[in-house]
Amino acid sequence: MAHALEPQAKTLAEATSDAPYGVIGDLDPRIRIVMACLFAIVTVALATIPALISALSTSIGLLLLSRLPIRRTLKRMAMMDSFIIFMLVLLPFSMPGEAMFTVFGFPASWQGLWKAIEIALTANAVILSLMVLVGTMEPVTLGHALHKLRCPEVLVHLLMFTIRYIEVLREEYLRLRSAMKIRGFRPSTNWHTYRSFGYLVGMMLVRAIERSERILGAMKCRGFSGRLMLLQDFCMTRRDYVFAVLFSLVCISLLMLDFL
């Protein structure tokens, strides 16, 4: 996952108000979350290849609307594919059905191949729409929107804390790593490496706990009573309603296409 967070990539807690995401970025965050969930449920329910291809096209359409860097987003999507590729490659061999060809005496079935294609299309369509609709939000906005969508308050607090401290702790991790590097540490497959990494993790956790004690002290000093004031307010405009209706229609037509 380290490649997901390139050094120059924007951090989760950093504000990026100067990078608008086109039509998608202007929509109410709440409607984006709800629509992403709706689209995911509809897509998972689809069972025919044409419907799934349309679903993936819908996601790609959203990507084009959002002005996200297309190549980087698709690269991230492909990274997920590299995780599931083994399972997909195995499917034709493990699913019984009409034989397509045989490798070392193992028959590969057409049914398995179609199943693998179905899974790949579903997974990519859902994750791409999620990254475009929700991933373009600032993480802090995501927390606020989830709060407004009646997520438990403590869970939202936990999310906000995590978002806030991921970057701080990553910097600490990089600092510790460069300290190790400066002392000539080069990771390889040996006991010394594993011990060093283990101590690194342990040190990070000890420091994290001590840091959290200081944070709690500082928050109590400022009158923290267990409630975070979430000040961001959202209001639904006509464009949000139009988007919601249009996108729901797309979802319904995907389902219709599936039944036909």
Add this chain to the structure above:
Amino acid sequence: MHIVDGALSNPVVIGGAIAAAGGIAVGLKSLDLDRIPTAGVLSASFFVASLIHVPIGPSSVHLILNGLAGLLLGWAAFPALFVGLLLQAVFFGFGGLTVLGVNTVNIALPAVLAWMIFGRMIGRGSPVQGAIWGGIGGAFSIAATTAFVALSLALSGDAFLPAAKLVFFAHIPVMVIEAVLTGFAVLLARRVKPELFLRGSPA
């Protein structure tokens, strides 16, 4: 180890979501005012720890450390790991949306089990003894996670059985690495900050 959308059957997805909601609810109940910052910072540190790539032969694996998360957080590991998975799915495109519940259970339930079984042993005896129990806990939670992943695939259809078996065997080196690293992390924590595990309960 992430399962993606579309791979599992509906009963498995729905069952996973309900189980995850239950686990998160229990975890949130255990979080009072004083523990929210701790859980948040630890949740962020486990997110960062999963960025660490440990070399193994010609390849490398990234850490999961859900056993260690469970040992430190107890039931609160459920919401903490859920938050991590949610952020990974939304901002990095790992995993999926409808399978978030299943993925949370697969990662967080072994963490809680490791805490229940090994939590008390970590703080007892010499630091080295604690570290050995920590290592066993780390291996256990990865083994349980792969077993749960395999189970959720197997419940979705027999066609996934070879993939499920492959997942399990491919993760045996990961279990060893996680065990060794968890052990050393516990060893260091026991020496540097002995009170961390002393109560036998999460921080």
